[in-house]
Amino acid sequence: MLIQAALGDIPTEDVDAIVNAANQSLAGGGGVDGAIHRAAGVAELHRACQALGGCATGDAKATFGFALSARWIIHAVGPRWRDGHHKEPELLASCYRRALEVADELGARRMAFPAISTGVHGYPPHEAAEVAMATLRSVPTRVEVVRLIAYDQATLDHYLDLLGPPWPQPAE
Ligand code: AR6
Secondary structure, three states, X not given: OEEXXXXXXXXXXXXXXXXXXXXXXXXXXXXXXXXXXXXXXXXXXXXXXXXOOOOOOOOEEEEEOOOOOOOXXXXXXXXXXXXXOOOHHHHHHHXXXXXXXXXXXXXXXXXXXXXXXXXXXXXXXXXXXXXXXXXXXXXXXXXXXXXXXXXXXXHHHHHHHHHOOOOOOOOO
């Protein structure tokens, strides 16, 4: 699997499936969830989410992408950060693993992920990037391309550090 990192606005990603950082009710919200609902079409996506009957923390469920260029939205529910000793890393890893499993069920080959849990849920971005990268590198999947979409430069820098070369290195 090819893992890429880029700054961007995830609803505009031209992939088979984008991942949403959702909440257990799947009722929409702020942050990336709000942006995805607005871009996909609030009424249609809301109806589709309601039909799923909620989603546990660490799990992921799919809807169509409606007005998005992505065919599917995979709604993953990340953990709220407390102190790192309440299964936050396991639950965050589970989001990435479940999102890949759902993508495999759908036949999605190109995906884009936001930095799940690092906004409203308060997960430290560097630790979250480590969990994301380690999980993506270890889960067997037929997904071919994963794009990690950062909304700020610091998050992008964490991804690029973890990806390592062949990213451009500073001149000597
Ligand atoms: N494209 C890419 N990334 C974005 C975008 C965007 N358009 N907008 C924000 N981000 P958050 P969480 C980044 O808060 O922490 C919602 O209310 C953002 O900078 O969206 O998992 C849900 O309904 C941050 O790095 O998700 C839940 O209740 C990352 O996306 C709760 O927030 C995640 O921030 C989920 O909280």
